[in-house]
Amino acid sequence: MDKLVAEGITVEFDGERIIENVSLTLKNGEIVSLLGVSGSGKTTLFNVLSGLCSPVEGRVLLDGEDITRKPGKVSYMLQKDLLLRHYTVIDNVSLPLVIKGMSKKQAREKAAALLPVFGLEGTEKKYPHELSGGMRQRCALLRTYLTGSEAALLDEPFSALDTLTKSAVHGWYLDIMKEIRLSTVFVTHDIDEAILLSDRIYILSGKPGRITDEISVDLPKPRDTLSDGFIEYKKLIKSKIIL
């Protein structure tokens, strides 16, 4: 079953084409990554998928329903963690519920129940600046999850983390995805990260950006970055990235 489908998306800003005829499919429960160099229009594509930005051509479907130009339908985690510094952890993560019209009290209760799942127990009353980088990322992910859509877009979710924290967060991320079964598209420019986490990889390259390749990663999870299979995939992908 297809969760989220993009059909022939083309975006122009001031007459300049940013992405051209981009189509992709996200199946139920899948993790798909969008790999591309900086400036290939990954973030622009996400802005279209989330309804923030209008394409000149193409449409976006969620469970078959046209959601082009309709924000609030898919969960979107922007590039920075964007935790609001004036809210505590609990108010940050429950914000999407409040936006959807739930009472503050109810929203807090619902969010509080999920804090332990995301490794954030005991942080309810803390402010974002009191959290470590990994915790902030988990907090942003929980907030994205609580946006409530079954499809999520993550824009370079782990790029701000140092290497050691990153690999810990990767492991944690795969565990949590098994539990919450969130269909996800994430943007990355890190080949290792793409192979480590995703079921399929789309390669976006060129100017304007197009999908130049699609690769299924058939390795059992969790994956080992040093295994032969992993390295084979790495070579394959490197050969396909057009700079």
Add this chain to the structure above:
Amino acid sequence: MKRNSVLTKAAPIVSLSVLMLLWLFASEKELIASYMLPSPQEVISAFVSELPVLMNHSLVTVQEAIYGLLIGIATAFVAAVIMDSVSFIKSALYPILVISQTIPTIAIAPLLVLWMGFDMAPKITLVVLTTFFPIAVSLLDGFQSADRDEINLLRSMGASGAQIFRHIKLPSATEQFFSGLKVSASYAVVGAVISEWLGGFEGLGVYMTRVKQAYAFDKMFAVIILISLLSLILMAVVAMLKKLATPYLKK
């Protein structure tokens, strides 16, 4: 570090003490004639003996300052919200606001008295006029400095304009609002006093004109100190409110 912070705390106490000692010295040695510069003791005794009268007058002045400040905040808030949401209104109003700031308060005060009489109305109006600008500008800057990405995040959640205002713009403007309010609070008492100079029956400004006519310098100094104290208290209240409103700023 510790030594440094002790020094920072002690510095203003030392400088104030030195100033007081200089004053004491100048009046003791009669470097300046005592009818022109009363000694600190004279000022203190004037302050104590006049305290009941000063309190009555302060009550009026403080009321004018606070009403003016509150109305100033309310109107500035409305103006800033409108200017933030409709850009052509901002382009139309902003220059007028800036120009209005170049008109000296002291110049409009007599007009206000002529228009509104000798009661509280012209005084409150003057305080509103002086406090409005810093608050409106700081609020507007605060609203407009709201993070684009944070706004996009909320839009992606399907938030309405009002929700974006409530969760992003208003909190982003809080700190700047309080910087503006601090400035305005210091203007408020002085604004009220100045407008009282020009006509009225009660208030510290009225008291000042009376003691001036009597050449009672000791009382004059006493009332000046009181005005500073009142401004300081008002500023301290603002600082306290800021702390309450921004719990996330403390370490």
